[in-house]
Amino acid sequence: MKIAVVGAGALGLYYGALLQRSGMEVRFLLRRDFEAISGNGLKVFSVNGDFYLPHVKGYREPQEIGPVDLVLVGLKSFANDRFEDLVRPLLGERTQILTLQNGLGNEEALADLFGAERIIGGVAFLCSNRGEPGEVHHLGAGRIILGEYLRCDNGRVEQLSDMFRKAGVDCRAIDDLKRARWEKLVWNIPFNGLCALLLQPVTSLLAHEATRTLVRELMLEVIAAANVQGLLSPIPESFADSMLEFTDAMGEYRPSMQIDREEGRPLEIGAIFTTPLAYGMQKGINMTRVGMLETLLKQATL
Template sequence: MAWNFKSVAIIGSGAIGLYYGGRLAQAGENVKFLLRSDYDEISANGLKVESCDGDFDLPKVQAFHTPEEIGPVDLVIVCWKATANASLPDVLPPLLHCATEVLTLQNGLGNCESIAGIVGPERVLGGLCFVCINRLSPGLVSHTAGGKIVVGEYAEGAEGRAAEIAHRFKAAGIPCSAADNLQRAQWEKLIWNVPFNGLSVAEGGVTTDILLADPAIEDRIRAIMHEVVAAANAQGLGVEESWIEWNIERTRPMGPYRPSTMIDFVEGRELELGPIWEEPIRRAEEAGVAVPEMRRLLSDMRHRVAERDARQ
């Protein structure tokens, strides 16, 4: 039996949450946003999105300060950085009824497990966003490329959930597909995230065009990507080597793109080291794969963060 949803709560209304939640709301879905720093601006003036797929404004947005004000919904979409996951035990329960599903669009590994520990694995889905997007200011989002989401089941659940979410997202103008293997899709996303997010920090806070302008750094990107693929395949996931060149070539036209971790770094925020670097390294080595380039990258990132924090 197909599963359906009639109400959505967006948890983490940064670039990802505002963009995808905004697309759903524009299409007529009943979307409620949990807002903090943007609450006053969006409550008063709505949401504006500058998009390569067409700009749009939402003059009226369902904005809330607390999950208790939102109340139970059919679908919760977790969009905040994993560094905020300590708040999940307080935020999720007020949003649940007996059949609520929880979809995480967070980067890296371990987020589904964190959510499953609170709501139960049968409720949980994971999604991967392949998009270039930044929040420019309160209530203003810039979308410059991509936009596809891949959604998959974390564990055995109600038949048709991922396909229904993909169908509804596509109806809202969001390219979306249902994955037959969520874990494989997560590792495929890491092929880009590990090197590009990581090296943008390790090199001192630089954009992707600067990384690819240096042949030595491009070689390092490829070496890291090969380790990610090897780690995935040691777990039986069947990730194709062709993802390496595809990810590098799709990055060249992005120009001076600022990866999300680079933005967190230059703005003095905590980085998502756990899900994007530490947990993949742990799983790789548990599967018997040495990942010296990934370990070197993590060490370089920690060094940069320590330098930054010492200056603050």
């Protein structure tokens, strides 16, 4: 299978490298790392074992890659206005598009441009970051959940799951992509939002009763908005408590949005806050606290 990785940051480089190592024909669309990777290959420093790919196909323009079987989209969602330029040249008649981006609205944006039947969504639970040019660091996790945007069962998602599993990724196909996206928001909205606003790791929020309660209230707002989106089955309120316990076990973790703010990078507020808030409002659910957190985050990062 011929795969193009668009948005070759910490996520795209990591999964792309694993797929190439397993025998897939992977082409990376690169900017910052073009010289380093084209010249010297890609080094992956991973908690599962380091590896080195001496020959990696890097490109500056999608036209040089041309049509592929699968486009793997790892762009930060605030760069979605580049879809037309970056993705269109990679499409053949049967090209599939898999977005592993954060938050809501990415599948919709791709579907509007390129046709809904092409679109597969993946929710990635990955802790990785970029190092020097030509390097990527995998710090933990890496699981992917895959689902069809159109919820049709055509076996395609199972095939992609197989491909990822053969590459060493814990991957499974699910029926309800939308539910998986909202479930991830139940974690992302409170923890990415509050940690980025306060510049404190998850442990600090969990250690105090008032912030722990606020995290849970934010989660319950997200669950309420999720459950009016036509999920195949509702997310129970107990999911919030599971997420709190899950996070208790994470230690001094700093969510990606906190790291982005600390390092002066733009935050994915649109996909993680603005779009979910709009989807809630469309169905009559006003997420008061989530909306306030969005406002504060935007104002703090003007």
